[in-house]
Amino acid sequence: MKKIRLLILIIAFILLGIFITNFMVSYQARHYIYDRVEDIPKNKVGLLLGVNKFAYNGHVNLYYKYRLNAAIKLFNAGKIEFILVSGDNGSKGYDEPTAFKADLIARGIPEDKIFLDYAGFRTLDSVIRAKEIFGQDSITMISQQFHNERAIYLAIHKDMKAVGFNAKSVDGRYGVKAKLREYLARAKASIDVFFNVEPKFLGHKIEIK
Numbered sequence: 001m002k003k004i005r006l007l008i009l010i011i012a013f014i015l016l017g018i019f020i021t022n023f024m025v026s027y028q029a030r031h032y033i034y035d036r037v038e039d040i041p042k043n044k045v046g047l048l049l050g051v052n053k054f055a056y057n058g059h060v061n062l063y064y065k066y067r068l069n070a071a072i073k074l075f076n077a078g079k080i081e082f083i084l085v086s087g088d089n090g091s092k093g094y095d096e097p098t099a100f101k102a103d104l105i106a107r108g109i110p111e112d113k114i115f116l117d118y119a120g121f122r123t124l125d126s127v128i129r130a131k132e133i134f135g136q137d138s139i140t141m142i143s144q145q146f147h148n149e150r151a152i153y154l155a156i157h158k159d160m161k162a163v164g165f166n167a168k169s170v171d172g173r174y175g176v177k178a179k180l181r182e183y184l185a186r187a188k189a190s191i192d193v194f195f196n197v198e199p200k201f202l203g204h205k206i207e208i209k
Helices: 002-029 062-076 096-106 123-132 145-156 172-194
Strands: 043-049 080-086 114-117 138-143 161-166
Touching (some): 043 062, 043 145, 062 096, 062 161, 080 123, 123 145, 145 161, 145 172
Parallel strands (some): 043 138
16 A cells, blocks of 8 residues: 555656646746747747658648748748758658758748758757757747747757747647647756756757858
8 A cells, every 4th residue: 555655656746747847848938939920039040840741641740831831931021041940860761851941942942041950859959959060049949839938948058049939839639649748848858958968969060151
């Protein structure tokens, strides 16, 4: 009986920690996220956070579609000069940055205004590499709000000035699943910050100009 009570206590403690971390991430990012193009301050570079173009059902992933639209909207409004696409290219046949680049160009974004980071395996890598590899201390995150909040949280702890432009959110069961996973992602992000975890790869610096 004592073991069961101890297990329940441990689980309750873990869940409490996850919920507190979730609130903390949102709270720290609250003044730096924007829904309207006209309200967001200008930055040289927008960091378009990668995601797979296609969902499991074979249709275009709405997270991808809405992030693409948000990046184009910011660029056309003159709120960013360049788009840095950071995503996973860790296996043959899976290439988030190149998919985004092709669609950005198809929608009228000049190729010389697009830079790719193929080693953005997770948000931590994307944020730190934007600073250490691509030289950006001030940047605009482009993703859904829950993701922007986590990216900004990471940026703050890396002494970066970051704002986030919220792409349209995704409703339905896919949206619910993503938000549930976000609780764990934020807990992991707080652990990474505490232990000062570095990206999987760094490498040579790339100048955005």
